[in-house]
Amino acid sequence: SQQGEEDPQALSIQEGENATMNCSYKTSINNLQWYRQNSGRGLVHLILIRSNEREKHSGRLRVTLDTSKKSSSLLITASRAADTASYFCATVATNAGNNRKLIWGLGTSLAVNP
Amino acid sequence: NAGVTQTPKFQVLKTGQSMTLQCAQDMNHNSMYWYRQDPGMGLRLIYYSASEGTTDKGEVPNGYNVSRLNKREFSLRLESAAPSQTSVYFCASSETGIGGYTFGSGTRLTVV
Numbered sequence: 001s002q003q004g005e006e007d008p009q010a011l012s013i014q015e016g017e018n019a020t021m022n023c024s025y026k027t028s029i030n031n032l033q034w035y036r037q038n039s040g041r042g043l044v045h046l047i048l049i050r051s052n053e054r055e056k057h058s059g060r061l062r063v064t065l066d067t068s069k070k071s072s073s074l075l076i077t078a079s080r081a082a083d084t085a086s087y088f089c090a091t092v093a094t095n096a097g098n099n100r101k102l103i104w105g106l107g108t109s110l111a112v113n114p
Numbered sequence: 115n116a117g118v119t120q121t122p123k124f125q126v127l128k129t130g131q132s133m134t135l136q137c138a139q140d141m142n143h144n145s146m147y148w149y150r151q152d153p154g155m156g157l158r159l160i161y162y163s164a165s166e167g168t169t170d171k172g173e174v175p176n177g178y179n180v181s182r183l184n185k186r187e188f189s190l191r192l193e194s195a196a197p198s199q200t201s202v203y204f205c206a207s208s209e210t211g212i213g214g215y216t217f218g219s220g221t222r223l224t225v226v
Contacts, residue, residue: 043204092211092212100212
Protein backbone atom coordinates (compact mmCIF):
# COMPACT_ATOMS: atom_id res chain seq x y z
CA SER A 1 0.00 0.00 0.00
CA GLN A 2 1.23 3.46 -0.85
CA GLN A 3 1.34 5.82 2.08
CA GLY A 4 3.31 8.73 0.73
CA GLU A 5 1.98 11.06 -1.91
CA GLU A 6 4.42 13.33 -3.64
CA ASP A 7 3.41 16.67 -5.03
CA PRO A 8 3.80 17.71 -7.77
CA GLN A 9 3.86 14.58 -9.92
CA ALA A 10 6.11 16.37 -12.39
CA LEU A 11 8.24 19.49 -12.19
CA SER A 12 10.23 21.27 -14.89
CA ILE A 13 12.67 24.05 -14.01
CA GLN A 14 15.69 25.85 -15.42
CA GLU A 15 19.20 25.12 -14.30
CA GLY A 16 20.13 27.26 -11.31
CA GLU A 17 16.59 27.47 -9.97
CA ASN A 18 15.45 25.79 -6.77
CA ALA A 19 13.19 22.73 -6.87
CA THR A 20 10.73 21.93 -4.12
CA MET A 21 8.91 18.63 -3.80
CA ASN A 22 6.38 17.73 -1.16
CA CYS A 23 5.36 14.46 0.43
CA SER A 24 2.34 13.69 2.56
CA TYR A 25 1.79 10.53 4.55
CA LYS A 26 -0.97 8.98 6.60
CA THR A 27 0.29 7.30 9.77
CA SER A 28 2.67 8.12 12.60
CA ILE A 29 6.22 7.56 11.50
CA ASN A 30 9.60 6.61 12.92
CA ASN A 31 11.39 8.37 10.06
CA LEU A 32 10.96 9.64 6.52
CA GLN A 33 13.47 9.13 3.74
CA TRP A 34 14.04 10.63 0.32
CA TYR A 35 15.47 8.73 -2.63
CA ARG A 36 16.51 9.66 -6.15
CA GLN A 37 16.14 7.46 -9.22
CA ASN A 38 17.84 8.35 -12.46
CA SER A 39 16.24 6.95 -15.59
CA GLY A 40 16.88 3.24 -15.95
CA ARG A 41 18.77 3.00 -12.67
CA GLY A 42 18.17 1.85 -9.12
CA LEU A 43 17.13 4.16 -6.32
CA VAL A 44 19.73 6.03 -4.32
CA HIS A 45 19.19 7.03 -0.70
CA LEU A 46 19.52 10.81 -0.25
CA ILE A 47 18.56 11.69 3.29
CA LEU A 48 16.73 10.39 6.35
CA ILE A 49 14.90 12.59 8.83
CA ARG A 50 13.66 11.23 12.13
CA SER A 51 10.27 12.04 13.58
CA ASN A 52 11.81 14.23 16.28
CA GLU A 53 13.73 16.33 13.74
CA ARG A 54 12.27 19.29 11.88
CA GLU A 55 14.95 20.08 9.34
CA LYS A 56 18.01 18.42 7.89
CA HIS A 57 20.60 19.47 5.33
CA SER A 58 22.91 17.54 3.05
CA GLY A 59 24.85 19.55 0.52
CA ARG A 60 22.31 21.27 -1.75
CA LEU A 61 19.46 19.29 -0.21
CA ARG A 62 17.22 20.58 2.54
CA VAL A 63 14.50 18.42 4.02
CA THR A 64 11.81 19.57 6.41
CA LEU A 65 9.35 17.47 8.37
CA ASP A 66 6.07 18.60 9.92
CA THR A 67 4.63 15.68 11.86
CA SER A 68 1.53 17.66 12.83
CA LYS A 69 0.64 18.00 9.15
CA LYS A 70 2.12 14.62 8.23
CA SER A 71 4.16 16.20 5.48
CA SER A 72 7.72 16.69 4.34
CA SER A 73 9.42 18.77 1.69
CA LEU A 74 12.63 18.29 -0.23
CA LEU A 75 14.35 21.42 -1.52
CA ILE A 76 17.15 21.17 -4.06
CA THR A 77 18.96 24.48 -4.33
CA ALA A 78 20.82 25.75 -7.40
CA SER A 79 19.64 22.82 -9.50
CA ARG A 80 21.78 21.22 -12.17
CA ALA A 81 20.92 19.18 -15.25
CA ALA A 82 22.32 16.18 -13.41
CA ASP A 83 19.52 16.53 -10.82
CA THR A 84 17.04 15.40 -13.48
CA ALA A 85 15.52 12.27 -11.94
CA SER A 86 12.51 10.94 -10.09
CA TYR A 87 12.39 11.61 -6.38
CA PHE A 88 10.57 9.37 -3.93
CA CYS A 89 9.67 9.74 -0.30
CA ALA A 90 9.31 6.69 1.92
CA THR A 91 8.30 6.25 5.54
CA VAL A 92 8.77 3.75 8.33
CA ALA A 93 5.72 3.48 10.55
CA THR A 94 6.10 4.04 14.28
CA ASN A 95 4.52 0.67 15.03
CA ALA A 96 6.55 -1.22 12.45
CA GLY A 97 7.83 -3.66 15.04
CA ASN A 98 9.39 -6.57 13.20
CA ASN A 99 7.69 -5.53 9.96
CA ARG A 100 10.49 -3.16 9.14
CA LYS A 101 9.81 -2.01 5.64
CA LEU A 102 9.42 1.29 3.86
CA ILE A 103 6.11 2.59 2.59
CA TRP A 104 6.65 4.41 -0.69
CA GLY A 105 5.09 7.32 -2.49
CA LEU A 106 4.66 7.41 -6.27
CA GLY A 107 7.40 9.95 -6.86
CA THR A 108 7.98 13.36 -8.41
CA SER A 109 9.61 13.52 -11.82
CA LEU A 110 12.02 16.46 -11.96
CA ALA A 111 13.40 17.82 -15.21
CA VAL A 112 16.16 20.44 -15.00
CA ASN A 113 16.62 22.18 -18.31
CA PRO A 114 20.09 23.50 -19.26
CA ASN B 115 32.39 -1.65 -5.17
CA ALA B 116 30.31 -2.44 -2.10
CA GLY B 117 26.59 -2.66 -2.70
CA VAL B 118 23.78 -4.80 -4.03
CA THR B 119 24.35 -6.92 -7.11
CA GLN B 120 21.45 -8.22 -9.17
CA THR B 121 21.56 -10.69 -12.02
CA PRO B 122 20.53 -10.81 -14.76
CA LYS B 123 20.05 -7.22 -15.92
CA PHE B 124 17.67 -8.15 -18.73
CA GLN B 125 15.57 -11.22 -19.39
CA VAL B 126 12.86 -12.23 -21.83
CA LEU B 127 10.69 -15.20 -20.88
CA LYS B 128 7.89 -17.00 -22.58
CA THR B 129 4.64 -17.43 -20.69
CA GLY B 130 4.91 -20.42 -18.40
CA GLN B 131 8.69 -20.46 -18.17
CA SER B 132 10.41 -20.21 -14.81
CA MET B 133 13.43 -18.24 -13.70
CA THR B 134 15.28 -17.07 -10.62
CA LEU B 135 16.50 -13.54 -10.06
CA GLN B 136 19.62 -13.41 -7.96
CA CYS B 137 20.56 -10.75 -5.44
CA ALA B 138 23.64 -10.46 -3.25
CA GLN B 139 24.83 -7.73 -0.89
CA ASP B 140 28.23 -7.34 0.69
CA MET B 141 27.40 -4.79 3.39
CA ASN B 142 26.48 -7.31 6.09
CA HIS B 143 22.92 -6.00 6.08
CA ASN B 144 20.27 -7.92 7.97
CA SER B 145 17.21 -7.04 5.88
CA MET B 146 16.66 -7.65 2.18
CA TYR B 147 13.76 -6.81 -0.12
CA TRP B 148 12.36 -7.53 -3.56
CA TYR B 149 10.31 -4.86 -5.32
CA ARG B 150 8.72 -4.49 -8.69
CA GLN B 151 8.33 -1.13 -10.36
CA ASP B 152 5.70 -0.47 -12.99
CA PRO B 153 4.81 2.84 -14.67
CA GLY B 154 2.41 4.84 -12.53
CA MET B 155 2.44 2.23 -9.75
CA GLY B 156 5.57 3.19 -7.89
CA LEU B 157 7.51 0.57 -5.98
CA ARG B 158 5.55 -2.42 -4.76
CA LEU B 159 7.01 -4.85 -2.25
CA ILE B 160 6.92 -8.48 -3.31
CA TYR B 161 8.69 -10.24 -0.45
CA TYR B 162 11.14 -9.27 2.22
CA SER B 163 13.47 -10.88 4.70
CA ALA B 164 13.87 -8.94 7.92
CA SER B 165 16.75 -11.16 8.98
CA GLU B 166 18.54 -14.31 7.89
CA GLY B 167 16.19 -17.26 8.16
CA THR B 168 12.95 -15.29 7.85
CA THR B 169 10.85 -14.26 4.86
CA ASP B 170 7.52 -12.46 4.68
CA LYS B 171 5.03 -11.53 2.02
CA GLY B 172 4.73 -7.97 0.84
CA GLU B 173 1.94 -6.31 -1.12
CA VAL B 174 2.11 -8.40 -4.29
CA PRO B 175 3.51 -11.89 -3.51
CA ASN B 176 1.30 -13.97 -5.78
CA GLY B 177 3.25 -15.80 -8.47
CA TYR B 178 6.58 -15.41 -6.68
CA ASN B 179 8.68 -17.30 -4.17
CA VAL B 180 11.83 -16.27 -2.36
CA SER B 181 14.78 -17.87 -0.63
CA ARG B 182 17.11 -16.19 1.84
CA LEU B 183 20.02 -18.45 1.10
CA ASN B 184 22.31 -16.85 3.66
CA LYS B 185 22.87 -13.37 5.04
CA ARG B 186 24.25 -12.14 1.72
CA GLU B 187 21.86 -13.65 -0.80
CA PHE B 188 18.12 -13.32 -1.42
CA SER B 189 16.67 -14.83 -4.57
CA LEU B 190 13.29 -14.33 -6.23
CA ARG B 191 11.73 -17.12 -8.26
CA LEU B 192 8.97 -16.98 -10.83
CA GLU B 193 7.62 -20.50 -11.16
CA SER B 194 5.36 -19.94 -14.16
CA ALA B 195 5.85 -16.52 -15.70
CA ALA B 196 2.85 -14.51 -16.85
CA PRO B 197 2.72 -11.34 -19.00
CA SER B 198 1.49 -9.46 -15.90
CA GLN B 199 4.91 -10.07 -14.37
CA THR B 200 6.57 -7.94 -17.02
CA SER B 201 8.26 -5.29 -14.90
CA VAL B 202 11.50 -3.94 -13.54
CA TYR B 203 12.57 -5.80 -10.42
CA PHE B 204 14.75 -4.28 -7.74
CA CYS B 205 16.50 -5.90 -4.85
CA ALA B 206 17.41 -3.77 -1.84
CA SER B 207 19.07 -4.25 1.52
CA SER B 208 19.12 -2.39 4.80
CA GLU B 209 21.13 -2.82 7.97
CA THR B 210 18.13 -2.57 10.26
CA GLY B 211 15.09 -2.19 8.02
CA ILE B 212 14.34 1.29 9.31
CA GLY B 213 17.45 3.02 7.99
CA GLY B 214 18.41 3.82 4.43
CA TYR B 215 18.10 1.15 1.79
CA THR B 216 20.72 0.29 -0.80
CA PHE B 217 19.29 -0.76 -4.14
CA GLY B 218 20.58 -2.92 -6.93
CA SER B 219 20.53 -1.67 -10.50
CA GLY B 220 17.46 -3.70 -11.41
CA THR B 221 16.36 -6.52 -13.69
CA ARG B 222 14.18 -5.65 -16.64
CA LEU B 223 11.94 -8.66 -17.25
CA THR B 224 9.65 -9.09 -20.23
CA VAL B 225 7.22 -12.01 -20.39
CA VAL B 226 5.80 -12.68 -23.84
